[in-house]
Amino acid sequence: MSVLTIERKVLEKNDDVARINRGVFAANGLFVVNLVSSPGSGKTSVLEQTVGYFGSSLHVAVIEGDCHTDLDAQRIAKFNIPVVQIVTNGGCHLDAKLVNDALPAFDLSLADLLVIENVGNLVCPANYDLGEAMKVVIVSTTEGDDKPLKYPGMFHNSSVLIVNKMDLAPYVNSNPDVIKANALKINPALKIFETSCTTNQGIPEWCEWLRSQTKKYAV
Amino acid sequence: MHELSIAESIVDIVRQHVAPDRLCAVRSVGVKVGAYSGVVPDSLEFSYQAITSGTPLAQSMLALECIPFVVRCRQCSRESANADGIILCSACGSFDTIILSGRELQMKEIELEDMAPEHVHPEQP
Secondary structure, eight states: EEEEEEETTHHHHHHHHHHHHHHHHTTTTTTEEEESSSSTTSHHHHHHHHHHHTTTTEEEEEEEESSSOOOHHHHHTTTTTEEEEETTOOOOOOOHHHHHGGGGGOOOGSEEEEEEOOOOOOSSGGGGOOOOEEEEEEEGGOOOTTTTHHHHHHHHHHHHEEEEEGGGGGGGOHHHHHHHHHHHOOOOOOEEEEEEETTTTTTHHHHHHHHHHHHHOOO | OOOHHHHHHHHHHHHHHHHGGGGGGGGEEEEEETTTEEEOOHHHHHHHHHHOOOTTTTEEEEEEEEEEOEETTTTTTOOEEEETTOOOOOOTOSSSSEESOOOOOEEEEEEEEEOOOOGGGOOOO
């Protein structure tokens, strides 16, 4: 037997393309967030609230990732902003190449903020760098307060936590303070927002924070 | 099931390092998988078998080395292993820790059966 020693990251090909994406984003002065969560936690609803809040005061572009259908892109297109739907045909996450393929559909120089809404999945998207500035993880009060402990990888790799569906917390026996404490056990550096897309709670704070970040990345 | 695309990445890397006519000599592909890498070893092995079946790599197998999740506390300097990926120091309870291992997803080695004698250049005396 002969042995070839190979010290290479398995996902280095993805990481190479992510580096290219990051260069494109930087050249365009674009702040890019990778929005991740379980299915049904409200990623698209938070995005609708966000885009609606900014109106014409910030130029937002959106990449939607889903296993099937362009339903999410249709929801975002109603706001008359650039949006591309990536359909993974069952694939459980977006990778850097899929995002790279979608970029020519945009005039990135016109955008301040690109939101990539990943496939609803708290496991796989944690492993794939898309070239984003940061991951934003959403967990909703209806999912169970222990979610961060069960899916630590995603909370570890994210910079921001949005606790969504705050208005439902009393009805589903959720304690948002426990969700936050559990998330901070995984990642003490998480920036946290509490939102409700029904009452608009926390949306202005989240959006103004986003706006402040876009200024840091603008060229 | 992102293990399938990870298995495809592993096969790509093997093909970059082994000549096409030597792929059938590959016996095992060593990969380090951290306990906190988000990869399920059984699923990865299953995916690898599924995508190499009927190819020159069909006789090869994945040799996964599972790496435990270990943090070192910056307060008390002690190390603790925590399967949950929680960065809490189990000795003093501090969250001020650094991750030492457990996030790996890394190629290690490829083991090949030696060439048949007729393919080997005779050694110089």
